[in-house]
Amino acid sequence: MRIDPLSLKLFVAIVEQGSIAAAAQSNHIASAAVSKRISELEAALRTPLLSRTNKGVSPTPAGMALLHLARRLLVDLDDIAVQMRDWSGGTRGQVRVFANISAITQFLPREIGDFLARYPEVDVHLQERISSAVIKAVLDNEADVGICVASVPPPGIEVLPYHDDELVLIVPRGHALARRRRMRFADALDHDVVGLHTGSSINQQLARASLEAGRPLRLRIQVTSYDALARMVEAGLGIGVMPKAVAQPLARSLGIVVIRLDEDWTRRQLTICVRSYEALPAAARLLVDHLRS
Structure with missing residues (x-):
């Protein structure tokens, strides 16, 4: 199973902003592309992550669990980037x-x-x-x-x-x-x-x-x-x-x-x-x- 960090980032944005359209706009990606990524993520994890209604979307119980995991993972990825930047700048090594x-x-x-x-x-x-x-x-x-x-x-x-x-x-x-x-x-x-x-x-x-x-x-x-x-x-x-x-x-x-x-x-x-x-x-x-x- 391969999970794309960008898909996790978009999933978190959807939950936080309450709609696929808002998440797509804030990340400068077409709504259809965002929706496709979430569908592929659900297929990879074999469970629904979002409940879709006329009023927007909300996370399922599995989606809430993924939300906490994804937030922690994205913070760790950001920390990797910061630490590697320190190495490339010479402040670590x-x-x-x-x-x-x-x-x-x-x-x-x-x-x-x-x-x-x-x-x-x-x-x-x-x-x-x-x-x-x-x-x-x-x-x-x-x-x-x-x-x-x-x-x-x-x-x-x-x-x-x-x-x-x-x-x-x-x-x-x-x-x-x-x-x-x-x-x-x-x-x-x-x-x-x-x-x-x-x-x-x-x-x-x-x-x-x-x-x-x-x-x-x-x-x-x-x-x-x-x-x-x-x-x-x-x-x-x-x-x-x-x-x-x-x-x-x-x-x-x-x-x-x-x-x-x-x-x-x-x-x-x-x-x-x-x-x-x-x-x-x-x-x-x-x-x-x-x-x-």
Whole structure:
């Protein structure tokens, strides 16, 4: 049995307005077409729904039962339309975000928090990855949005500017370099280095800088967070490099000193990576717009 929602809508209008002609006029349908739909509905349900008299029509007992069911069903159908409109407009949905540790530590907690306060029906699934893995996840459609350092993005990736950050050197208080306010990274290569996990963009940059200086990078320990890196440096296990915006608050609570590096590569741009901004789901596009604003 197939019941057309329009037929139910017309049936409700007939009962509420007391005549087929009035229901037809309010719905801009010919009276004969309305009457035919009601006859087909009665045939499908195998029971009379309307009592027809010279004064108009009134629902039969079966018609009264259908009236309550139809009203509830039509409200549910309207709710489906409203909710789907919310999804198409981006106010509902899910966004998969992969980001590197710099973006997660410095910017995303506040920015995603503000976004979710504005769009509480959107779910943001955030995962930390190194920059190269972020780009691969976007290419493989494992992530809708990627945030990382991508100076030369591969084909198939659209890059949008996000935030600038600056890398600085951190050393323990009392270290031989602790009195320096600024220096070249090459001058720090006599010391052991505490690095981030393998493949991180900062580790790769340190390796390139040491290669250009013709000096080995004495990478002694690798950790998975900036807090762990700072604590290893505080303990005297080496020096480290991290974003200035992360290092300065840590220096106020830990026994480390922040030193500016006179290197062009220390000024970085974090970028938002997508396959295509125009092809993003509505919720993901809303998030990208929010992050860029």
